[in-house]
Amino acid sequence: AESGEKSSLVDCNVLVAKALVRAGIDRMFGVVGIPVTSLANRAVAHGIRFIAFHNEQSSGYAASAYGYLTGRPGILLTVSGPGCVHGLAGLSNAAANAWPMVMISGSCDQKDFGRGDFQELDQIAAVKPFVKFSVKAKNISEIPNSVFSVLDHAGSGRPGGCYLDIPSDVLHQTVTESEANKLLDEAESSRKIDPIKNVTKDEIAKAISLIRKAERPLVVFGKGAAMARAEDELKDLVEKTGIPFLPTPMGKGLLPDTHDLAATAARSLAIGKCDVAIVVGARLNWLLHFGEPPKWSKDVKFILIDIDEEEINLRKPYLGLIGDAKRILKVLNKEIKDDPFCIGRSHPWIESITNKVKENVSRMEAQLAKDVVPFNFMTPMRIIRDAIAGLGSPAPILVSEGANTMDVGRSVLVQMEPRTRLDAGTWGTMGVGLGYCIAAAVASPDRLVVAVEGDSGFGFSAMEVETLVRYQLPVVVIVFNNGGVYGGDRRNPEEISGPYKDDPAPTSFVPGAAYHVVMEAFGGKGYLVGNPEELKSAVDEAFRARKPAVINVTIDPFAGAESGRMQHKN
Numbered sequence: 001a002e003s004g005e006k007s008s009l010v011d012c013n014v015l016v017a018k019a020l021v022r023a024g025i026d027r028m029f030g031v032v033g034i035p036v037t038s039l040a041n042r043a044v045a046h047g048i049r050f051i052a053f054h055n056e057q058s059s060g061y062a063a064s065a066y067g068y069l070t071g072r073p074g075i076l077l078t079v080s081g082p083g084c085v086h087g088l089a090g091l092s093n094a095a096a097n098a099w100p101m102v103m104i105s106g107s108c109d110q111k112d113f114g115r116g117d118f119q120e121l122d123q124i125a126a127v128k129p130f131v132k133f134s135v136k137a138k139n140i141s142e143i144p145n146s147v148f149s150v151l152d153h154a155g156s157g158r159p160g161g162c163y164l165d166i167p168s169d170v171l172h173q174t175v176t177e178s179e180a181n182k183l184l185d186e187a188e189s190s191r192k193i194d195p196i197k198n199v200t201k202d203e204i205a206k207a208i209s210l211i212r213k214a215e216r217p218l219v220v221f222g223k224g225a226a227m228a229r230a231e232d233e234l235k236d237l238v239e240k241t242g243i244p245f246l247p248t249p250m251g252k253g254l255l256p257d258t259h260d261l262a263a264t265a266a267r268s269l270a271i272g273k274c275d276v277a278i279v280v281g282a283r284l285n286w287l288l289h290f291g292e293p294p295k296w297s298k299d300v301k302f303i304l305i306d307i308d309e310e311e312i313n314l315r316k317p318y319l320g321l322i323g324d325a326k327r328i329l330k331v332l333n334k335e336i337k338d339d340p341f342c343i344g345r346s347h348p349w350i351e352s353i354t355n356k357v358k359e360n361v362s363r364m365e366a367q368l369a370k371d372v373v374p375f376n377f378m379t380p381m382r383i384i385r386d387a388i389a390g391l392g393s394p395a396p397i398l399v400s401e402g403a404n405t406m407d408v409g410r411s412v413l414v415q416m417e418p419r420t421r422l423d424a425g426t427w428g429t430m431g432v433g434l435g436y437c438i439a440a441a442v443a444s445p446d447r448l449v450v451a452v453e454g455d456s457g458f459g460f461s462a463m464e465v466e467t468l469v470r471y472q473l474p475v476v477v478i479v480f481n482n483g484g485v486y487g488g489d490r491r492n493p494e495e496i497s498g499p500y501k502d503d504p505a506p507t508s509f510v511p512g513a514a515y516h517v518v519m520e521a522f523g524g525k526g527y528l529v530g531n532p533e534e535l536k537s538a539v540d541e542a543f544r545a546r547k548p549a550v551i552n553v554t555i556d557p558f559a560g561a562e563s564g565r566m567q568h569k570n
């Protein structure tokens with residue numbers, strides 16, 4: 001009897017894995033080591049794919065982006081102390097972007113805390129600024145409840161980061177199989193998620209009356225609408241009413257960039273002149289110029305649709321509709337249909353936007369048409385754009401970071417499908433690229449992943465190209481290599497003095513760095529290209545192969561501008 005009882009013991013690692021699986025988790029990102037190696041192994045044994053990285057920062061970025069792409073919290077597993085600290089990068093990025101993510105870290109033995117134990121840290125205190133909710137499981141019996149709580153908090157309301165702390169002594173505890181199942185059942189049945197609010201009839205009526213009276217309405221949508229998977233409802237809204245739309249950078253693709261009503265190429269006009277803006281799942285933060293003059297008209301009336309009541313209270317819009325974007329738009333569309341007032345397609349507002357779009361697009365196309373060698377940013381971006389267009393559907397997921405590379409890429413690269421763009425985001429986080437690539441490939445195995453990033457963005461976590469090779473992920477990383485942060489040494493010679501004046505500029509890297517060889521070191525495919533023919537052939541081959549590749553594109557170090565379009569802030 002005794003041996004029977006022993007064989008049916010469940011250790012804490014298994015209990016965590018079982019709880020995660022019950023909650024529907026099937027992917028995990030992280031770096032193993034003391035005390036969480038068994039946890040990763042148990043998770044794998046229970047059917048969870050564990051993607052092992054080189055550093056927690058990159059795997060944290062992956063977990064956050066995975067949460068965004070799938071709508072279910074991305075999980076990051078880290079070791080104690082320094083592992084937890086490195087993981088804060090991902091957790092903070094999830095908080096800033098409002099993406100669902102859970103970090104699970106091992107921590108030192110509870111009885112030795114405060115005496116200088118191995119990798120000791122008050123991890124609950126360390127994560128505090130970056131989480132919606134955190135919990136330390138002080139005993140194995142608390143595991144199921146703690147796992148469900150962090151997942152539920154991360155994914156409900158405005159999504160964000162949560163943290164689960166499991167001390168090493170708890171990881172070594174066991175319970176019998178029947179106790180384990182009882183704990184899981186009880187925790188599962190006591191799970192509760194706050195219901196999402198419904199908007200009232202009056203609020204919808206007020207929104208419709210405002211839209212109806214508008215002379216120059218605009219629909220703006222962002223990554224909250226993408227989280228809500230509101231693409232069909234947005235399509236209905238703009239096509240039923242004829243109102244032009246403007247996506248935020250990561251909202252791009254919810255409706256195709258090539259849509260007749262896309263005002264992206266007339267952004268300044270659209271936001272500067274609109275009188276009613278229906279903003280769906282996008283914060284009126286720096287990215288949208290706080291919704292204030294001079295970029296916006298001082299008389300613009302905002303209808304804000306957001307899941308977060310605090311966001312509405314902060315912005316004080318003319319009308320705030322609190323709730324899930326998809327559900328609210330459904331109701332709004334239904335009511336608009338019942339009373340078919342529409343702004344006509346021959347309306348002067350639409351005409352002025354369409355004309356401006358045409359003018360700006362043809363100016364940009366003239367720039368793009370030139371083959372400039374050594375490469376500026378435009379010529380290689382056109383070649384990449386055309387190669388991506390050639391792939392059709394399913395469109396690749398595009399990962400973009402860097403100053404000029406991201407700025408130019410945002411205007412030139414075309415997004416046709418929802419949730420196919422990941423960039424530096426709300427925080428302007430650089431170094432996210434490789435983690436995002438891995439998350440995207442894991443989240444959407446049918447899609448190719450194409451990163452278009454600067455050499456400095458790539459360098460943050462270039463070692464993760466090994467991870468791409470190890471898991472054979474279909475990721476093509478195109479590095480715009482201009483030899484540094486912003487490229488060449490742009491300092492005024494008179495500013496350079498002092499004992500270290502002969503050091504390279506703080507913005508410079510080794511010129512001509514062979515980043516493609518880094519990929520080759522692990523058995524992936526590397527390309528070095530410097531002219532249109534070379535780039536075209538490399539991109540075509542790499543896209544067709546759907547294997548890990550780095551294309552090292554030599555860019556003129558003095559092309560582009562310092563700080564890209566953010567010069568005024570540097």
Ligand code: ADP
Pocket residue numbers: 097098157158159221222223224225227228248249250251280281282283284285287305306307308311323324325326425426
């Ligand atoms: P962007 O960077 O695209 O402008 P933000 O991250 O600033 O977008 O804003 C996204 C907003 O969407 C956040 O305020 C968040 O609360 C909100 N949001 C998240 N999920 C939903 C949802 N399901 N429905 C409505 N709003 C949502």
